[in-house]
Amino acid sequence: MVSRRSPALDLERPRGGYLSRGNVVSLLSQLAVVALVIGGGYLLFATTQANLEQRQIHSGFRFLSFEAGFSIGDSLIPYSPSDTYGYAFLVGIINTFFVSILSIVLATVVGIAVGVAEVSRNWLIARLGEIYVELLRNVPLLLTLIFMYTVVLAGLPAVRQSIDLFGLVFLNQRGLYLPRPLPLDGFGYVAAAFAAAVVGVIVLVRWARRHHERTGTAVPVLALSVALLLLAPLVAYVAAGLPLDWELPALKGLNFRGGWVCRPEFAALLVGLVLYRGAFIAENVRAGIVAVGKGQREAAAALGLPPGRTMHLVVLPQALRTIIPSTTNDYVSLVKDSSLAVAIGYPDMVSIGGTMIGQNGQAIEVIGMWMAIYLAINLLVSLLMNWANVKAQLVDR
Amino acid sequence: MTKRWFTSLCAMVIAGPAVAGTLDDVKARGQLNCGVGEGVPGFSIPDSSGRWTGFDVAMCRAVSAAIFGDPDKIKFVPLSSNQKVLAVATGQVDVTSRTTTWTMQRDAKEGVDFTVIVYYDGQAFMVRKDLGLKSAKELAGGTVCVTAGTTTELNLADFGRANGINFEPVVFDGKKEAVNAYASGRCDALTTDYTQLAAFRTTLADPKAHVILPEIISKEPLAPLVKHGDNQWKDLVTWTIIGLVQAEELGVTQTNVDDMKATTKNPDIQRMLGVSGDYGAYVGLGKDWLYNAIKAVGNYGEIYDRNLGSGSPLGMERGKNALWTKGGLLYVPPIR
């Protein structure tokens, strides 16, 4: 945000030459600040350098190419202890991204649902929504996370007493085990069909909008898109001869093997982040809806729109303009909050970085890497949401 | 504190980063800063009145007694495993005595020096008895709770690789968290040094329901560490601890040390207790340095028995930590 100088300040500006009193003061004070910053920075740097040298602590980023030697419990990419520190850190970055993106999506869903519930005309639903928001917002996230992990999830049954759904899905202390699809030879066709369906949907949406503007008749875009996205791959799947195998989780030895597993550390982090941040987003949504003038709703009702469509077609699009900026901040906060993974043992970037500090002592480098990556993520989220904001503002006619 | 900070800042600005010895700093401060564990029974844990006790704690108390003649002039700083080496390298503590394994990387690269091995341990696995396991190799595919940033974590990965076993590790920031997760059933096994497993077992709801598997998968020579580059300070800590072992060899105990000092004819004991020679001066201390240390905390054997051995809930055998004369590995250089 650029802060504009007020005219009052201009009034005071001396109109003398380059060496007028004002300019000299300005120059001197700026020089002082620059000197202070550079001097302070140099002092810190020199002290650190002296400290490192005196203890013969090796510094630099060379360690990133050394073998890490530790294992990681939950990785989305194949990882073994013989991989490098750099690669281990990448595993952490990917985990951070994964849990952040998933939480953002789910927290948005929860936030919108609860926010709409809070302004519902149903008294009971509105109170429940309020209780949820006030309860979650006023308790530290870390407490919610630790509570989830040590109390809620620890209450799940032991491996041998797993909750068993038709022999397909298992739930126990070690996580939620789901069947995993294994693509066979002809699966490429299914993927291609899905890609084609996506293109089809895009074309359909554009055509429907033009058609609507030209003729005034609405096309049931949502139903058609869903049908296209589901049917095209399904047809291809059957035509290609069911090219998919399922790997079922099964108890072998001490643990379940095979299938997809959602581990308790991940689940606790995800649920905690979604519930906590969802409460904040709900508050944004509520405030946004309340800010839309009552007249809009009354006008919509006068036109005969039912309450559901009023919300969907009239109120929410206008509310978005106030919701998006504040929700951007919540998304950014959520990404930063995901660093609390370290408290419950989910191997995110901070957790793996902490292990790296413990294993080789290169704290300065690791903390620098953390900061750089979080700053980059922040910038990315802000850019994306600014773009979304511009889109939402364009609707303003 | 603020005043001291300010004084040293001024001193630094005026004189540049002058290097004072750690011993001078400690004496000026009137207090030894000792890094310890965050609560490992037997090694370092506060008792119900908040007083720190344990084997590692006793080592620091011995150093404090050697310097000040008082085992309580210490500030104990609990350190997480991520901080245990850095805290001493950056001078936030004067010595770390915290079940820390002596490794080449730490010694040569991370800005610290190890003093002398005080405890020979090895990594093992603890499992529930009802799993019926006989060997760690049967843990294949099992979930193992482990602490981040430790040699334990690396040894676990190495053991898996060497034996072609896949473990599913669950890594925690602190030992307590790892023990809790094991206790709640999140993991099949808990791995750390054998002695600590035995110690943690006593804190579980039903200690008898857990067994420690026989395999010792690593060497864990535990040693107190000091910052790199202050040889006088390193000598002081090293020889104070050596003195405690020497005292056990020579039969000098907390109770008989006064008698010994007054009556002994043994030249070794005379040298050690400052009756003859001035060995304390070699490390910058008075003649009575070891007398004070032994008087305060007893000899090595007494410290062991009180915290880990027969006099403690753990009841550990001396094993490798017996004197060399009794089949153990404790063989320290002489004080002469």
Add this chain to the structure above:
Amino acid sequence: MPEVFTPSPALPPPPSTVGAIGWMRENLFKGWFNSALTIVALLFIGAVVPPLASWLALDATFSGDAAACRASGGACWSFIAAEARLFMIGTYPIAHAWRPLVSGLLLLGLFVATARHLLPPLTAAALWLLLPLPVYWLLGGGLGLEEVEPAKWGGLMLTLLLAVVGVVVSVPCGILLALGRRSRFVAIKSVCVGLIELVRGVPMITILFMATIMMPFFLPQGVQVGIVFRVQIGIILFSSAYMAEVVRGGLQGIDRGQHEAAAALGLKRWHTTLFIVLPQALRDVLPPLIGRCIALLKDTSLVIIVGLLDFLGIAKAAAKDPQWLGFDAEAFVFCAAVYWVLCFSLSRYGKSLERRGHGAFKK
């Protein structure tokens, strides 16, 4: 006698639109969708509330030892009572417990005096700024009081100390940063912008790691700063950047006419800022400032990751006492309740300020 038209008295509204039934029809069962929602909500309440109530109160044990607790099956509140000292002041020596208590009373007294407008605003501000001094003296000792090392500070006391000192010191720092950010001097402005955005761009935990692990590298040899103070410095740094943004919002909301009027009266730039703009801006930003206080109070719980035993840390540790093994849920619920009461009442206070017109710039 002319016939006069007398309307018959109005009929009462149909019974189905007034009273409890009418209210329910209007608010709970209007249309099938609404009715369905109500029924789902009722089912949910029916499933959650009775077991919760019996655990929290009906089956709970309020006095008695761990064995009595285990037998009852409900919550074990006697555990909280037994460990109350630990929760409140950590391992602070019990003989000196009056010192945290007096500090707490000082804080409470000052808060009430400020909220009730018993003090002139400037005096109140000065007292708040000075508050850390007597509190540190009381807790830490020195000057006649026996020293209690910061390693023994813990529990709710430590949480409040970190949060209150964090807020009190970071507000002036934030004001300076915000003014710097609006400075016409490019150098000052870019330094402030850089600092604010850097700190706001990273998670608090990285700042805390920096304070605990990295800061010692920055310090000259032989300088030891205890971990509590390093963490406090980290918290202040973190909070200052957010406070700066709050204050900036207030500064931006001040009408340009104020500047112009001040200039017309011949006030200097700094006088305008100090006596005209800043007081109005600060008054306007009180509600969001309270919001930051709440956020900071919650955020201080992160210090357990760097090894301090604050209120949450004690809750985690208390249930590991061999005597009371396994009452984690009670510890966390109690901890959450205390946090909730503190944060919720603060947020209510913020809302009431907003209603009284302090949030003027928002409109």
